[in-house]
Amino acid sequence: MNAMTSPLNATDGRRAARSHIHTPRLETPFHPRLAALSETSDWYSWAGYKAPHTLFDEELEYFAIRSTSALFDISPMVKYRIAGPDAERYLNRLTLRDVRKLGINRVHYTAWCDDHGHVLDDGTLFRLGENTFRLCCQERHLPWLLDSAFGFSVDIHEETEEIAGLALQGPTSCSTLLAAGFSGVERLKPFDIASVPHETGTVTISRTGFTGDLGYEIFVPRALALSLWDRLWQAGQPHGIRAIGYAALNTARIEAGFIVANTDFITAEGALRADRVRMPDEVGLDWLVDADKPSFNGRKAILEARRNQTLKHILVGLEIEGNIPAEHALVYHGKKREAGLVTAAIWSPTAKRNIAIATLDRPYGVKFTDDLWVEIYALRELRYQKMMKRARIVPRPFVKLARRTTTPPGSF
CATH class of the missing domain: 2.40.30.110 (Aminomethyltransferase beta-barrel domains)
Known part of the structure; x- marks a missing residue:
């Protein structure tokens, strides 16, 4: 038996032939901090990223949301930057709500459908400027978004990898942000946005969340992600800050009555029947x-x-x-x-x-x-x-x- 036909090499060959389907899970910018805190090694895949299902105890993580403050990594959430002279007109044609009513530095929850009226996805639309928006959602839609932009003067760019995100939720979340030096956040009304300096850049803080509790979502350029985490983590210690996984968040979102695409309904692109x-x-x-x-x-x-x-x-x-x-x-x-x-x-x-x-x-x-x-x-x-x-x-x-x-x- 020569080397070319040995059982060992045949097995290696089969493994090599199918190696193209083995896609490793990506790590978010906050993964080093989450991995250091993880006591359960309970990870799952979220949009191709490695995300925690739990970090130490599902029940205690849930009570951090309702009793103190909880830090959840939302970096895998799909994010699109949509800008240009026709951005408002384009998004108004695309989504269900009237984007003309969405003020600068405001967010609204929305959804979008195909031509048959079937829901493609739901998500949040951030108006960052007169002609600049960020659309956050569960599924990836770039080809469909680009096709829908025909005839509009608009630029659409996926920034999921470039922009890291955290959800800080719970009754002490505002106190944690103030202790971290983010002054003025106490004046934010629900669905308001503020841009505040952090080190050499800027973070975007919105009074939004998926828990039905007091809470904020914070977006930051990838390079500044770990320094933002450390700033919040240190400031939040007197306020009972905890890092949490999806299991605790899911309990809170059900209490709030919020729905999840491809869990509570099947998206039009995901439906097989x-x-x-x-x-x-x-x-x-x-x-x-x-x-x-x-x-x-x-x-x-x-x-x-x-x-x-x-x-x-x-x-x-x-x-x-x-x-x-x-x-x-x-x-x-x-x-x-x-x-x-x-x-x-x-x-x-x-x-x-x-x-x-x-x-x-x-x-x-x-x-x-x-x-x-x-x-x-x-x-x-x-x-x-x-x-x-x-x-x-x-x-x-x-x-x-x-x-x-x-x-x-x-x-x-």
């Missing part, structure tokens, strides 16, 4: 649609669906009896007819309620709102125990905190 796509009204985003705008992607289809009452789904909040989370449980009407699916569920530590977000097939959730049940399978000593628990539709958010909108925030 035609019946999985959703219109804004079917995922609780009907309030984003500015029907007075003359033209935007999907406008005709969305308004026709409303007029003809052809909407097929509805997203609702549920309160479920008992204390076992109903994650991915089927929803039934009268214990017999399948009515929908739970997309996210937790036992809420703050509300002390068993809560869930669910997508229902109309007319359930619209005409039939009573006699709803969820089918839960609880693992008990290597056996699943089937439970049928009563559920009722309740408004979101499940947890509403006054400090989220109070200006200036209280000193905690």
Whole structure:
């Protein structure tokens, strides 16, 4: 047997042949600090980046959000810089809300659809100047954004790798920023933006977040990321600052009633089946649609669906009896007819309620709102125990905190 046909070399050859599909996860600019703090080595992939699911304890990380302040790395969030003379007109054509109403140094939550009115993604739009915007979202859309820019004088550039981001959330988040020397942040109202100096550059601070709590999001050039982390970390020690992973953030966002693309709904580009796509009204985003705008992607289809009452789904909040989370449980009407699916569920530590977000097939959730049940399978000593628990539709958010909108925030 020669070297060319030995079993060892054949195995190496097979490995080499498929090595092109092994893409290592990228590390965010804050990864050195997160890795040093990690006690669990519990990492997951977020948009190709290595991100913490937990760092030390999911429950304690959650209570950092609600009791002190929590630092979460949002660098993998996809970020586009959109600028040029037609930037406002372009974004107004692209998204559901009226961008003309968005002032400079303000943010608004929005979504965008394809021509059939199906949601492509949701996210936040930052107006950094008269003709300069930053669009932050879950999925990558650069080819679609570029195609949509035909006929507009606008420049679109993905800056995900260039701009690092942190979410600082919780009742002591403002106190931490003030202690770090970022004076004036106490005057920021919800969805306000401020640009403040940091070392040789500038950081952008917005009063936004994904927790339903007092909080801020901070964007900084990649080269200044670690010095920003260290500045916040040192200033936050007297205020109980903790680094957190996604598990804790997810609990807080469910309490706040916020939805996640490709978790609570499938994006139009991600759907493999035609019946999985959703219109804004079917995922609780009907309030984003500015029907007075003359033209935007999907406008005709969305308004026709409303007029003809052809909407097929509805997203609702549920309160479920008992204390076992109903994650991915089927929803039934009268214990017999399948009515929908739970997309996210937790036992809420703050509300002390068993809560869930669910997508229902109309007319359930619209005409039939009573006699709803969820089918839960609880693992008990290597056996699943089937439970049928009563559920009722309740408004979101499940947890509403006054400090989220109070200006200036209280000193905690």
